[in-house]
Amino acid sequence: MMTKDLKATAAMEQGVNPRVEALKKSWYKFSRNPLSMLGLIVVLLVIFIAIFGPYIVPYPEDAGLVTKIAESFQGPSGAHLAGTDEYGRDVFSRMLIGTRSSLVIGLLVLAISVPLGVILGLIAGYYKGKLISRLIMWLTELFMAIPPLILAMVVCTMFTNGYLFAAIGIAVAWWPWYTRMTYNMVTSLSNELYIVYTELSGVKVLKILLSEMLPNITSSIVTKMSLDMGSIILTASSMSFVGLGVQPPEPSLGAMVSDGIAYLPEFWWLTVMPAAVVVLIVLGFNLLGDGLNDVLSVEEK
Amino acid sequence: MENKNNLALNIENLSVKYKVYEGTLEVIPGLSMHVEQAERVGLIGEAGCGKTTVLKSAAAVLHSPPAIVRKDAIEVCGVSVDGKKGVRSVRRNVSMIFQDPSSSLNPTLKISTQMTDILKSQFPGRKKAEYRQMMLDALDNVSMPAPERVLGSYPVQLSGGMRQRVCIAMALMKDTNLMLADEPTTALDVTIEEQILDLLDKLVREKKKSLVLVSHALGAIRKITDRVYVMYAGNVVEVGKTREVFEHPRHPYTIGLLAATPKLTGSGIADGIAGDIPSYINPPKGCRFASRCPRCTPECLEAPPVLESVDGREDWMVACHHAGEEAMA
Amino acid sequence: MRKTILAIVKKLLHTIVLLLVLSFVVFSFIRLIPGDPVRISMGPMTPEETIAQKRSELYFDRSLPVQWAHWLKGVVTEGDFGESLFTHRNVAEDIKQYLPKSLELVFYCAIFILIMGVLVGTISAIFKNSWLDNLIRFISYLGVCTPAYAIGVLLLLVFSYTLGIFPIGGMPNIPDNYVRTGMMGLDCLLVGDFALFGQVFKCMVLPVLSLSLGSIAYMARIHRGAMVENINADYIAFAQVAGVSQGKLVMKHLMKPSFIPTLTIYGLQVASLIGNAFIIEVIFRYPGFSQYSLNVIQNKDPYGIVAVTFVFGIIFAVVNILVDIGVAFLDPRIRINTSE
Numbered sequence: 001m002m003t004k005d006l007k008a009t010a011a012m013e014q015g016v017n018p019r020v021e022a023l024k025k026s027w028y029k030f031s032r033n034p035l036s037m038l039g040l041i042v043v044l045l046v047i048f049i050a051i052f053g054p055y056i057v058p059y060p061e062d063a064g065l066v067t068k069i070a071e072s073f074q075g076p077s078g079a080h081l082a083g084t085d086e087y088g089r090d091v092f093s094r095m096l097i098g099t100r101s102s103l104v105i106g107l108l109v110l111a112i113s114v115p116l117g118v119i120l121g122l123i124a125g126y127y128k129g130k131l132i133s134r135l136i137m138w139l140t141e142l143f144m145a146i147p148p149l150i151l152a153m154v155v156c157t158m159f160t161n162g163y164l165f166a167a168i169g170i171a172v173a174w175w176p177w178y179t180r181m182t183y184n185m186v187t188s189l190s191n192e193l194y195i196v197y198t199e200l201s202g203v204k205v206l207k208i209l210l211s212e213m214l215p216n217i218t219s220s221i222v223t224k225m226s227l228d229m230g231s232i233i234l235t236a237s238s239m240s241f242v243g244l245g246v247q248p249p250e251p252s253l254g255a256m257v258s259d260g261i262a263y264l265p266e267f268w269w270l271t272v273m274p275a276a277v278v279v280l281i282v283l284g285f286n287l288l289g290d291g292l293n294d295v296l297s298v299e300e301k
Numbered sequence: 302m303e304n305k306n307n308l309a310l311n312i313e314n315l316s317v318k319y320k321v322y323e324g325t326l327e328v329i330p331g332l333s334m335h336v337e338q339a340e341r342v343g344l345i346g347e348a349g350c351g352k353t354t355v356l357k358s359a360a361a362v363l364h365s366p367p368a369i370v371r372k373d374a375i376e377v378c379g380v381s382v383d384g385k386k387g388v389r390s391v392r393r394n395v396s397m398i399f400q401d402p403s404s405s406l407n408p409t410l411k412i413s414t415q416m417t418d419i420l421k422s423q424f425p426g427r428k429k430a431e432y433r434q435m436m437l438d439a440l441d442n443v444s445m446p447a448p449e450r451v452l453g454s455y456p457v458q459l460s461g462g463m464r465q466r467v468c469i470a471m472a473l474m475k476d477t478n479l480m481l482a483d484e485p486t487t488a489l490d491v492t493i494e495e496q497i498l499d500l501l502d503k504l505v506r507e508k509k510k511s512l513v514l515v516s517h518a519l520g521a522i523r524k525i526t527d528r529v530y531v532m533y534a535g536n537v538v539e540v541g542k543t544r545e546v547f548e549h550p551r552h553p554y555t556i557g558l559l560a561a562t563p564k565l566t567g568s569g570i571a572d573g574i575a576g577d578i579p580s581y582i583n584p585p586k587g588c589r590f591a592s593r594c595p596r597c598t599p600e601c602l603e604a605p606p607v608l609e610s611v612d613g614r615e616d617w618m619v620a621c622h623h624a625g626e627e628a629m630a
Numbered sequence: 631m632r633k634t635i636l637a638i639v640k641k642l643l644h645t646i647v648l649l650l651v652l653s654f655v656v657f658s659f660i661r662l663i664p665g666d667p668v669r670i671s672m673g674p675m676t677p678e679e680t681i682a683q684k685r686s687e688l689y690f691d692r693s694l695p696v697q698w699a700h701w702l703k704g705v706v707t708e709g710d711f712g713e714s715l716f717t718h719r720n721v722a723e724d725i726k727q728y729l730p731k732s733l734e735l736v737f738y739c740a741i742f743i744l745i746m747g748v749l750v751g752t753i754s755a756i757f758k759n760s761w762l763d764n765l766i767r768f769i770s771y772l773g774v775c776t777p778a779y780a781i782g783v784l785l786l787l788v789f790s791y792t793l794g795i796f797p798i799g800g801m802p803n804i805p806d807n808y809v810r811t812g813m814m815g816l817d818c819l820l821v822g823d824f825a826l827f828g829q830v831f832k833c834m835v836l837p838v839l840s841l842s843l844g845s846i847a848y849m850a851r852i853h854r855g856a857m858v859e860n861i862n863a864d865y866i867a868f869a870q871v872a873g874v875s876q877g878k879l880v881m882k883h884l885m886k887p888s889f890i891p892t893l894t895i896y897g898l899q900v901a902s903l904i905g906n907a908f909i910i911e912v913i914f915r916y917p918g919f920s921q922y923s924l925n926v927i928q929n930k931d932p933y934g935i936v937a938v939t940f941v942f943g944i945i946f947a948v949v950n951i952l953v954d955i956g957v958a959f960l961d962p963r964i965r966i967n968t969s970e
Binding site for chain 2: 863864865866867868869870871872873874875878882883886887890960961962963966
């Protein structure tokens with residue numbers, strides 16, 4: 001820490017913003033790894049589809065319940081890049097819309113579980129040994145005691161089966177991991193001398209947590225978020241595979257694979273195409289996460 | 302020097318580099334050293350000057366990549382480290398003791414298991430009882446108390462001094478000419494330090510081995526070694542007979558280094574040398590020590606000094622543009 | 631050794647308390663469900679009296695703690711998990727019928743994953759940075775990103791539909807008088823009907839493969855990583871210079887410490903297999919506990935859900951404790967009391 005500070009001041013004296021410099025360095029490292037770049041491109045593409053999906057989909061009406069019997073079960077072609085399904089709907093269009101909902105569910109889960117998990121982890125870590133800390137960590141353990149997928153499914157079906165509740169269900173199973181990670185990092189940080197000094201000099205608890213602890217754990221959390229995005233999308237697609245989450249006729253990638261199994265092997269594109277898209281999305285987020293991990297963890301050394 | 306095959310270790314113009322984001326780290330730009338049979342050589346210099354790198358290169362255990370090593374620069378008992386065969390035969394002829402005994406023993410295996418595995422490859426096909434006797438002898442050799450108990454222990458159950466004794470015993474199980482000791486006492490208590498170094502000295506003398514000893518304990522270096530190499534920022538700056546170098550150091554760095562050790566006589570703790578080792582990335586064009594040197598002149602900033610004989614002697618060399626100006630120190 | 635046993639006993643007690651609280655939480659959760667589960671299961675045409683009677687039978691007309699205590703007493707004294715509103719049997723019977731089948735599936739997967747994951751990871755680490763290593767890393771990276779159902783579909787397409795080597799799903803009928811443990815393959819072996827075992831085995835190949843491949847990929851990555859990291863350890867360099875033979879160095883001195891992180895991850899993977907198995911059970915129409923859980927959950931069957939979460943909790947805990955024992959066995963630093 002000390003040397004880092006010294007370096008930062010030295011850089012400042014030379015008229016260079018150390019943060020910008022560090023970012024540039026990280027970007028250089030990141031961009032030199034072609035796999036990380038591939039991940040970034042896939043993720044950007046997914047985000048692009050999520051935002052502009054409705055405008056670029058070739059057959060927007062196919063998202064819903066339409067039947068074009070004349071066009072059913074066509075193989076991949078120029079008109080239908082990924083073929084058509086039993087109702088004659090364009091699989092490519094449905095995949096794009098499914099991609100969009102995957103991303104939205106993923107973001108929803110992170111938006112719920114990360115703030116919740118990190119705040120609880122900060123509190124539990126800072127008050128380690130106190131009752132509140134034990135209570136929080138006990139709760140964490142409770143939610144980790146059964147398989148996350150089962151927990152998510154229970155929560156999801158209990159209320160209204162749909163989009164939002166699938167996200168809530170997964171988030172309920174996901175936050176404990178963030179709590180545990182934050183807890184571990186905060187407890188080890190608490191022993192660092194500079195934190196002890198800050199404490200001794202009478203700085204308020206909230207300020208220590210937010211301005212001293214949080215910045216130090218942000219990079220790990222961001223990395224975990226990118227890696228988790230992949231796992232969350234996998235989980236959500238597994239749930240939609242058995243009919244939990246996004247409800248038909250709205251397309252979701254998992255449900256498309258599941259529906260397509262009945263038409264194997266002749267109409268293979270109904271299953272293979274959406275499954276490949278899931279793999280691609282998850283691959284993108286994992287590559288991005290690993291790339292960030294490499295850059296940020298080396299940075300810490 | 303004429304008969305190179307007779308040298309226990311011969312390093313000629315070794316270079317070790319690392320490629321990192323900022324550029325290339327020239328950790329060892331071009332280093333030469335040699336060790337004769339049954340000779341004890343010291344290697345001193347402050348932390349981070351590349352001593353461990355040199356030893357690890359010589360034992361062929363430096364990981365490359367990331368390190369880029371000019372391997373044909375190193376010869377152990379006349380065999381080059383270059384190539385797979387070379388690496389194997391070099392490892393056969395070298396023993397090495399590492400800095401930290403707690404990390405140089407496998408935490409998950411019993412001492413007896415670790416020792417047996419060495420013996421099995423050195424003396425294959427013996428009986429279990431024979432191996433056991435050999436292990437007990439080896440531990441006895443390093444004056445280990447309660448060797449039976451030690452054999453049945455895991456490293457965590459031993460103290461630091463005991464672990465280092467075990468390491469020495471293990472290193473001596475192999476019949477080699479060359480022993481490399483990389484700060485064998487840095488991780489130990491001062492009281493244990495002397496015991497371990499005395500033990501090492503005794504064993505090396507008894508078995509007529511060559512020794513390269515890296516240590517911050519300059520007193521021990523003086524006591525144990527015949528010749529000494531002084532390193533600074535990857536370069537040898539001075540080499541000569543230990544007694545002579547310690548009594549009349551010529552290089553300003555050596556003078557500072559020796560002055561930095563507390564002496565019993567005189568004014569307690571001495572000054573040390575101000576400043577830090579320069580960056581290995583884009584190292585200074587001239588002498589690497591120039592920024593900290595009291596004798597620094599424009600010449601020093603321009604060209605790096607090379608090792609030159611002192612007073613026309615083959616066995617005492619200094620790399621300094623101002624080596625003769627002893628009076629200035 | 632005493633240290634380990636004490637730690638395990640402590641953990642066991644901790645787990646029991648945790649599971650009790652968990653079951654209570656699930657009960658209260660079920661009460662939160664909008665609508666009356668009894669009404670939902672019996673249909674809108676059932677007269678109100680019948681519903682009321684059923685509600686009282688199932689303790690739904692009592693307070694939450696009373697219902698929970700009644701359930702707990704049944705579980706502890708008679709192994710009675712309450713009546714399922716979905717199968718209309720005692721949940722204990724359902725568990726007895728379905729759980730062994732899932733356990734058998736997961737057991738085969740667990741063995742397969744351990745052997746293959748470690749083997750592939752070791753090969754990858756030994757030939758670090760060679761084309762073989764790169765290929766393995768590429769495939770395992772892809773494997774980690776691929777959902778189990780996608781692997782299942784791909785295997786079905788290749789091995790069942792195209793090559794016709796394995797059946798597309800379902801299991802052979804096991805005669806009632808065969809049933810000993812409830813595990814299909816094991817029962818056939820116990821009875822000595824090897825022909826039927828062969829059929830069962832053939833039906834299980836694809837489900838086991840689909841369920842394992844992702845975990846194998848992950849395990850291989852972890853094991854390779856651990857080995858590659860430990861290669862840089864001082865004790866490996868020391869053993870190398872001290873003269874340990876190359877084979878022993880890799881297979882023993884490097885392998886044993888590398889197993890510690892691998893085993894921890896292995897435990898997590900096996901535990902997650904049990905949760906993920908339902909997709910595979912659905913695809914291959916395998917009559918297992920995971921599929922039963924899915925049905926119970928989707929039908930909002932109160933006692934079914936409590937039992938399912940409880941059983942999963944027990945399995946998770948058992949796997950965790952086994953992993954702890956395994957790690958203690960590998961790592962003397964955990965096993966031995968040191969003054970440090």
